[in-house]
Amino acid sequence: MTAHAPTLIVNARLVNEGREFDGDLRFADGRITEIGTGLAARAGETVIDAAGRRLLPGMIDDQVHFREPGLEHKGDLATESAAAVAGGLTSFMEMPNTSPPTLDRAALDDKYRRAAGRARANYAFYMGTSTGNIDDIRAIDPLTTPGVKIFMGASTGNMLVDDPDVLDAVFRDAPTPIITHCEDTPMIDAELAKYREKYGDDIPVEFHGEIRNRAACIKSTELAISLARKHDARLHVLHISTADELALFERGPLIRPDGSRKRITAETCVHFLRFDSRDYATLGNFIKCNPAIKDASDREAIIRALADDVIDVLATDHAPHTLEEKQNPYLRAPSGLPLVQFALNAALECVHEGHFSTAHVVQKFAHAPAQLFDVKERGFLREGYHADLVLIDDTPFTVERSQVLSKCGWSPFEGRTFRSRIASTWVNGHLAWDGTHLVGEPRGMRLAFDR
Structure with a gap:
C-alpha cells in the first residue's frame, strides 16, 4: 500500500x-x-x-464465484473484483469450486497469490470439501480462510459430499464456520427424470424451480442443521430460496443482547429479492441458478425474513457464465448469474419500496458478514477501521x-x-x-x- x-x-x-x-x-x-x-x-x-x-461502509460479499483458476473465460479475479467495486462491494469471499478445486492448503495459497496485486476489492477464499480431504480440513489454520464450504447438493463440479460419515466428520472437526449449499441431489435427479420423460431434451426453463424444488432444499437444510446441533458447530446456510426453510432458523439479531452469537445462521441473495418464477417467461436461462428462483410468495417471505432478522446475511452468489453458454437450451445452459455490480442497487430498491431501512441493508450486507466471519477491522464506519x-x-x-x-x-x-x-x-x-x-x-x- x-x-x-x-x-x-x-x-x-x-x-x-x-x-x-x-x-x-x-x-x-x-x-x-x-x-x-x-x-x-x-x-x-x-x-x-x-x-x-x-x-456507507463497503459491502462484504460472503459468496462469490470469480472462476479463477481454470474457468477464466467466464471471469477472473481482476475482472470480477472490478465489477464488485463498481457496485460498492469492497470485500469478497470466494468459493472453492474452481478448477482445480480448493481442497488443500496449496490450492488455497495459490488463490491468494493470484489475487495479490490484481484484485480491486479485498479478498479471502474458502476451503472446499470432498469425500477425501478431511485431514486437510482438520489441518486448517483458522486465520487463512473464512470457512469450510460443503456442497450438500451437486451444484457445480464434482464436490458433492453426501457420505454420512464424511459429513459427520466435517461438522465434528472443522475449525472454522461451516458454509453449506443445501439441496438434496437424489430428489432433484428424480424430478429431472420425470420432466425428461415428458419433454425429452426440450424441458422449458420455467420448470427449473420445480425440478430443483423446495422439498430438496428443505430436506438438505434440515440435515445440515441437525449435524450442526449434534456437534455444536457454527453453520451458515447459503442462498435461502424458499419460505418453507425460514421456520428452521432463529429469529433475532446475529449478536444477541447478552453478547453471544447465533451458532446457526442463514443467508439469502439479491436475486431472490428481485426475481420470482414469473420472470422465467422473459429472462429464461438468464435467471437459471442453483438453488432455483421460486415463487412470488417465496420472494415476499424472504424479504420479510430479512426485515425480521430471521435471515442474517445478504450476498450475491455472483456466478458468471458467457452469453453463449447461457443461450444454450435449458439442459445445457449452466446455472449462475453475474450480480456483484448491481447488487447493492438492487438491495436499495427494497429501501425505496419501504421494506426496510438503509441501515438494515448495511447490517445484512456489511456488518453481519464481518461479525459472522470475524473479519478484522472492516464492515463498519469506525475510527481505526480500514477506509472501505x-x-x-x-x-x-x-x-x-x-x-x-x-x-x-x-x-x-x-x-x-x-x-x-x-x-x-x-x-x-x-x-x-x-x-x-x-x-x-x-x-x-x-x-x-x-x-
Missing part, C-alpha cells in the same frame, strides 16, 4: 450500526481517523462535499449491457431502472470507482480474521 493524501468527506449522511446521522468522516493512510460533525479541513487534505448523500467506503447518489439509472464490467458482458438486470447509484467507492482509502469509471491500480488486500 502506498501513502495517500488525507481525505475529508463533509456533509454526509452516515449510515452505520443501526443509525443514519449527518456528519463528516476523515481518513488517511487507508484508515478512518475521525468521525464527527463540523470537522475542519487541514492543509493538504482532499475535501469531498457529500451534499447530504448517504455514506461507498457513497450513494439517489439518481435513477437504467442498466445497459454496455455498463457491465464482468467478463461475461451481460446482466440479468439489463433494462431495469434503479433509483440509487454508486457515486464513489473507496478501498483501503483509495478511490476505486468514481461513479462512471474505475480509478487507479488494484488496491485490494487480503482479509484478516480476528479469531
